[in-house]
Amino acid sequence: MRCISFAGQGRSEKKRYCRETSCIETDLVQEAIFHLYNPEEIIICLSDPVAAGVVPKLEGRNIPVQKLWIPFGTDESQLWEIFSTICGAVRDREEILFDITAGCHSLPFMTVLAASYLRSVRHVTITGVIYAPGTGDDGFCRFVDLKPMMGILDWISGVRAVTKYVDAEPLYSLLNKFQGNIHRSGEDPDPPVRLTGWASLLKQFSDAVKLSRPVDALYAASGAIRDINEINKELIRFAPSLIPVLAATRDLSHLAAEPEMAIDMEKYVRKQIGLIAFQLEKGLFIQAVTLGREVLITLLMTWMGLDADWKDADIRHDVSRTLTGGSLAMQRRPYDKTCYSDDLTNHPDWREMVLIWTRLSDLRNNLAHCGMNQRDDSVRSIRKRASDILPDIERFFNLCIQDKDNP
16 A cells, blocks of 8 residues: 655654554654555655755655656646646555645645546545644644545446446445444444445346346336435434435335336326437337337237236237238238237227337347347437337337227
8 A cells, every 4th residue: 555645844843643543753844644544655745945855754764665757737737737637646456544734735645636637537545535734733733534425426326327327236335335334333222224225226226127128127217216205204313314215215106106007007007208308308229119019919909808818928029020011001012910910900090100100110120139130220310210119119009099999
């Protein structure tokens, strides 16, 4: 482990520096750090040659030191240079302790940015971000570690991952560790008991949405909002920074559905169409198109009175072949009839339904083959077509449900 510290310009005074119960008296904070935190080397960041006098003093006390020259940080370009210089002095995956005791002006802020970058991008272990404040009433100068406050950045990232990218894995990991630490400490007589379970349901929801598993996604959404008032109480007490996630969870209420809702297929499919809209909103186009095609099959099965068997793979395959056969019939091409072909052509708007099926199936197949064909579809074109599937699905819904209700 190495320490990155800053050299101050003021006159050094002897202080009794302490880390927990261990103390040392010295006029150089870096010497105290060397003996209390045991870094292999101290990197001194210098802007003023006058402050460089601390280096020979430390060397004279047998403390390994490396000088690192940085600008004063008077404009944006110098701030970028400070950031780049500090990060450039660190090796990938090593352990770093930051000391900002003598860091002034922008340096503490730049240190936090550098520490966050190194931890996230360079996989550096941040041992601490420490500073020694003024001497307390007891005559000791006790180091304060700001590293726990960096956890706020993790919470912010976790919130953003859930609300913008439908990824609850980071939040689940944070809350699982957070709740576990509170229980293990035994310091709170009324520790949280619902946060981990709630985060697990959010994770199940996000995984199901990305895997286009509508039954699982709707069920997980139902579970995530079931005890939301109790969850709110625990968040206010223990993790108020997650309140935005709770607000986003409340917004999932329109997607919540128990599997038993499938008894009323009209309402259940409406929920699935809402899930497709949610996927499109989050940019999950492949998932939305894949689910959209399956919803068309479910809707036709509902119109044919097969909704009780809507998850039967063999029947779904036959209904899919029926729609594809209708497409071939419209092109006056040969096809194999199924036991449902006559039912389809008895629908007054079967041609429109087949056209919708053809457009969506063609798009699904194009996406499934990852562009490995002779077609000249641009990424922009594919994205546009995927973004526009919802009106077709809504139209198919109306043709099947309205016709069923009004024979």
